[in-house]
Amino acid sequence: MKSILILTDFSDAAFRAAEYATSLAPALGVERMILYHAYRTMVQGSDVPVPAPQMENLVYVENMEKLAAIQDQLRMMTDADPKYELLAEDAFLPDQLNKLCREKEVGLVVMGVAGKTALQEFFMGSNTSQVLKVSEYPVLVVPKDAVVGKGISSVVFSTDLQNISKTSLEQLYRFLDLFHPEVHVVNVEPPTADKYSDDTKKQITALHNVLERYTPAFHYMTGTHIADSVLEFAREHHASLVITVPQKHSFISSIFHKSISRELAYHSPVPLLSIPVLPE
Template structure:
């Protein structure tokens, strides 16, 4: 199911795992995500942060739309980025270079291409407990980034513990994503964290647990990840989010990993609403790995 094209050399790994793109809207939730990134940077051999802010000069939603001066908005954005830079410098340490980027446009329209252009190891973004329309809009941004990104996306909840070692990782899968799994990318992070790995197969209460293709997928995953001595589990819940979070909580997980689909939106497990609910209900970081085309 996997070919040699997925395997990358140690030299290539070092080149890839170098830069983190940290999205910020200057909120404390965004800064929390940046703080978390400082803690894992040495493990990932990261020596470069890019603080990225997308701004708009057209403000709608009023009777008369407001068009702000683009240069003034840019200068204000760079000033705010500078304040975040200063706050992060001590936390990141002297070995990490922090760059700043402010660009006009919708975040979801610009971020995927920029991340690929800059050879980013992962996009880091924060999320805080919201409600109503604000949660809907922010959740939609998160879902759109997950759908379009060709690099891993790390979503850090506002109440995630900063500085906590990544000791236990839960890889949540419906086993339909195995064909799309980038073995190299998963290995990048698991190898860096050296954490206890739990693989949990998530299914609905009416799903068949022991279909032949299920055994085949489990066998392939075990072969792929055997060096991490994974523990396999199965949960049967119609409320997928509750099932994943309960399983992760019982095992004191430091991080949850999943693989969104590229074709036809997300899989039945990790479609937009599920991903959004995970992000807004989890108190541990969520790492979304892009699937293979």
């Protein structure tokens, strides 16, 4: 993997995500970690971002100094000598994300998530709440209380059994091949769902075939709250990571949808890896 893009708003939650990414970097074979902060400069009295050269320069310098301080802290936690790139820019993150990832050959985007107020400000804000929606690259969401340095020994792959593109599968394979974890495949369906329709049987067979090389354990569950069921399963099985390829109304979208209890996301100690659905 060429690069990891670490998003930061300089919060404690974002720093934990950066620590977690640093601990994974050797296993991922990362050549460069990019510490990135997007900000908006505004002329006083205006609701619209307007170029203000003096202000923009001051904000830029201040943000670069903060990024340098994070870099120094991260270097102290590893015996390796990872290469960092510091990048702060006046930009709207959702508009810039994929372009930046293409230019920097990013293989993984990492972002933090914390409890209650910090979650609402950092993750559910107008910028970062859209990252999972717009990203064409895998996104790793790291809870504030995630344990750093233990590696990834067990993963829960949450799936709605919908067809997964070849590109998404290749990204999933890449992560599983790097860590060689114990794999649990979990499907949660509503009690009223027809779990044994011909189409469902075909999808189950296809999923068994594409994951056969990892000898996974398959778990088919019934529940009204997908996120609750999957995260409870992850806790019971001491999972290191939950992986999902989000479809409409999928696990990852349900966690962060206003109609589902946000307490799960506030307190879950399990990092979430969202692999985007991409066209063939």
